[in-house]
Amino acid sequence: MTERSLSPPxxxxxxxxxxxxxPAPVDLRVRRRFADRDRLLAWVFLLPSIGYIVAxxxxxxxxxxxxxxxxxxxxxxxxxxxxxxxxxNVFDDPVFWRSLRNTIVFTVVSMALIVVLGKVLANxxxxxxxxxxxxxxxxxLPWTTPVALSTIAWLWLLDSVFSPxxxxxxxxxxxxxxxxxxxxxxxxxxxxxxxxxWRLVPLAAVIMMAGLVAIPKxxxxxxxxxxxxxxxxxxxITIPLTMPIIAVAALFGAILTFTDMAVVxxxxxxxxxxxxxxxxxxxxxxxxxxxxxxxxxAIALFLFPLLLAAAIAILRAVRRMDVx
Amino acid sequence: MAVxxxxxxxxxxxxxxxxxRRAHGRVxxxxxxxxxxxxxxxxxxxxPSGCGKTTxxxxxxxxxxxxxxxxxxxxxxxxxxxxxxRRVAMVFQSYALYPHKTVRANIVFPLKAQGIDKAEWAAxxxxxxxxxGIGALLDRRPRQLSGGERQRVALARALVREPSVxxxxxxxxxxxxxxxxSARDELKRFQRRVRTTTIYVTxxxxxxxxxGDRIAxxxxxxxxxxxxxxxxxxxxxxxxxxxxLGSPPMNLVPRDGVLVGFRPEHLLPEKLxxxxxxxxxxxxxxxxxxxxxxxxxxxTVRGLGAETRVIARLPATVTAAVESGGEHQFAVHADRxxxxxxxSGERTDPVSVRTGx
Numbered sequence: 001m002t003e004r005s006l007s008p009p010x011x012x013x014x015x016x017x018x019x020x021x022x023p024a025p026v027d028l029r030v031r032r033r034f035a036d037r038d039r040l041l042a043w044v045f046l047l048p049s050i051g052y053i054v055a056x057x058x059x060x061x062x063x064x065x066x067x068x069x070x071x072x073x074x075x076x077x078x079x080x081x082x083x084x085x086x087x088x089n090v091f092d093d094p095v096f097w098r099s100l101r102n103t104i105v106f107t108v109v110s111m112a113l114i115v116v117l118g119k120v121l122a123n124x125x126x127x128x129x130x131x132x133x134x135x136x137x138x139x140x141l142p143w144t145t146p147v148a149l150s151t152i153a154w155l156w157l158l159d160s161v162f163s164p165x166x167x168x169x170x171x172x173x174x175x176x177x178x179x180x181x182x183x184x185x186x187x188x189x190x191x192x193x194x195x196x197x198w199r200l201v202p203l204a205a206v207i208m209m210a211g212l213v214a215i216p217k218x219x220x221x222x223x224x225x226x227x228x229x230x231x232x233x234x235x236x237i238t239i240p241l242t243m244p245i246i247a248v249a250a251l252f253g254a255i256l257t258f259t260d261m262a263v264v265x266x267x268x269x270x271x272x273x274x275x276x277x278x279x280x281x282x283x284x285x286x287x288x289x290x291x292x293x294x295x296x297x298a299i300a301l302f303l304f305p306l307l308l309a310a311a312i313a314i315l316r317a318v319r320r321m322d323v324x
Numbered sequence: 325m326a327v328x329x330x331x332x333x334x335x336x337x338x339x340x341x342x343x344x345r346r347a348h349g350r351v352x353x354x355x356x357x358x359x360x361x362x363x364x365x366x367x368x369x370x371x372p373s374g375c376g377k378t379t380x381x382x383x384x385x386x387x388x389x390x391x392x393x394x395x396x397x398x399x400x401x402x403x404x405x406x407x408x409x410r411r412v413a414m415v416f417q418s419y420a421l422y423p424h425k426t427v428r429a430n431i432v433f434p435l436k437a438q439g440i441d442k443a444e445w446a447a448x449x450x451x452x453x454x455x456x457g458i459g460a461l462l463d464r465r466p467r468q469l470s471g472g473e474r475q476r477v478a479l480a481r482a483l484v485r486e487p488s489v490x491x492x493x494x495x496x497x498x499x500x501x502x503x504x505x506s507a508r509d510e511l512k513r514f515q516r517r518v519r520t521t522t523i524y525v526t527x528x529x530x531x532x533x534x535x536g537d538r539i540a541x542x543x544x545x546x547x548x549x550x551x552x553x554x555x556x557x558x559x560x561x562x563x564x565x566x567x568x569l570g571s572p573p574m575n576l577v578p579r580d581g582v583l584v585g586f587r588p589e590h591l592l593p594e595k596l597x598x599x600x601x602x603x604x605x606x607x608x609x610x611x612x613x614x615x616x617x618x619x620x621x622x623x624t625v626r627g628l629g630a631e632t633r634v635i636a637r638l639p640a641t642v643t644a645a646v647e648s649g650g651e652h653q654f655a656v657h658a659d660r661x662x663x664x665x666x667x668s669g670e671r672t673d674p675v676s677v678r679t680g681x
Contacts, residue, residue, distance in 0.1 A: 224408055
């Protein structure tokens with residue numbers, strides 16, 4: 001074996017062109033590729049999303065603020081300053097207060113149910129059993145289906161005459177006559193909440209599943225050797241350790257319920273007699289279907305401070321819980 | 325009465341895909357182990373990674389279900405019992421402290437989980453913390469502790485409920501080398517004081533030799549040898565034990581269907597080996613390493629059997645000049661030789677070895 005074969009073979013190009021004894025003063029930056037230039041890349045990658053956010057979030061948001069102080073209607077799009085008149089009208093309207101209350105009630109109740117059921121479902125999903133993939137697939141379906149489509153399915157399930165749910169309950173002898181799920185205020189409110197929970201539980205479950213999987217296995221094992229049973233492990237180990245991620249799931253559940261109008265729009269159209277009206281649907285009925293764009297914008301803007309407050313509260317709570 | 329006893333223990337892991345494609349990916353992690361610990365004993369399970377030592381420990385703890393065989397703790401078969409009912413305490417390799425709880429809450433957790441009267445918590449926690457010298461750390465969280473402190477918290481958590489047996493799974497392997505030596509010493513003194521039966525898993529022979537009252541050397545799911553450290557070191561049952569223990573490992577020289585083994589420290593310059601039963605062998609040294617005062621000589625011996633590469637370890641007290649590249653007369657005492665069957669690796673009867681010099 002010669003010395004030569006111990007060193008790597010050299011290509012005829014650069015090795016010979018630049019003798020190692022006298023390195024020419026070259027600008028080494030030419031060796032960087034495009035992908036190595038972090039500052040430039042940062043802008044290139046950020047720009048599309050900035051453009052997207054400006055076009056689809058920022059502009060409509062400021063437009064809504066402008067409209068809420070104007071008398072713009074569907075029939076008369078010319079912008080005239082109206083001061084606080086739209087807000088005045090909105091506040092004088094009992095349906096607005098009803099919508100505000102409903103929005104908060106729907107959000108709080110469905111968020112609580114979403115977190116609890118999502119947690120239970122997440123535990124089922126991480127368990128190891130036969131046909132696990134089928135269960136996971138079926139569970140994720142409600143979340144992947146567009147809200148409007150799945151709500152139409154619910155519309156039929158809750159139909160006043162042909163409801164399969166009523167049929168089953170009737171056959172079981174639980175009820176005598178149909179329930180009119182969407183016809184009575186209390187049942188309609190319950191129905192809307194059930195649909196929200198049904199469509200968001202899978203999302204929450206998947207988020208929480210990620211948290212559960214991230215708990216070190218030996219911490220769980222240490223707890224079981226230390227004498228803890230299932231419930232103690234759940235409440236003293238699992239839940240505290242996944243709290244930040246539970247909060248994220250709650251935040252998603254809350255925001256997606258809070259801002260949603262499709263469920264109410266398809267299921268009840270806010271009825272009966274506005275008893276299920278929420279801010280989003282009321283803004284739509286007023287601003288788009290009713291044509292009073294100014295008032296619709298004023299109503300819709302009420303979503304903003306509430307959402308902001310909720311998001312800040314939850315994110316703060318996450319930060320205060322230091323778990324690591 | 326044995327504190328922990330396992331009989332005919334087997335644990336087979338089915339590989340992930342094996343359920344569908346069957347028979348492939350089956351691993352006999354523990355393959356027929358019989359073992360009993362004496363009261364207050366420090367038993368070390370030693371073996372290379374993947375030899376089944378941790379699986380054996382986890383099966384005793386109840387974290388794994390045995391495929392076959394019995395686990396007895398305090399004379400009762402505990403196969404059907406969940407971990408929490410076995411009255412064992414385990415220290416994990418990662419310590420597995422509860423990251424969201426303070427040190428105090430970590431130590432209290434087993435007491436709480438066992439339903440021990442709240443009035444006793446403080447006293448027991450103080451006692452355990454005192455014993456391990458972590459009294460000042462009780463209000464910290466695990467991530468504010470150093471590796472050594474975490475290890476002590478894990479021990480305190482294991483200790484506080486006064487278990488019938490400690491199961492320690494490589495508790496020193498996450499510490500740096502310097503800390504490991506002092507932690508080893510601490511562990512041993514700690515166990516001397518509390519006198520609780522301990523089963524200790526490690527792949528580090530230094531830990532095993534230093535800590536164990538007895539060592540069980542495991543390989544491929546079986547116990548190859550069980551005995552006090554000196555016996556395992558001096559009288560290895562087979563070539564695996566002979567070469568796994570000792571650093572550098574035992575030299576093995578093939579000769580007529582047997583392997584002649586001797587420890588590196590017993591191959592010494594001829595003039596240092598006295599007596600009639602010494603065997604003088606020519607040793608062609610080709611490399612010398614200086615390691616913590618000792619000299620390790622790498623080279624080839626002739627005359628003992630086939631020409632074989634061996635290692636000699638000269639203690640710091642031997643100052644004889646040995647330079648690499650030369651042939652030197654070295655010698656071994658005949659009673660230091662161990663003989664193994666070349667085929668099976670098992671110990672065999674001594675055969676006459678005459679080097680003719």
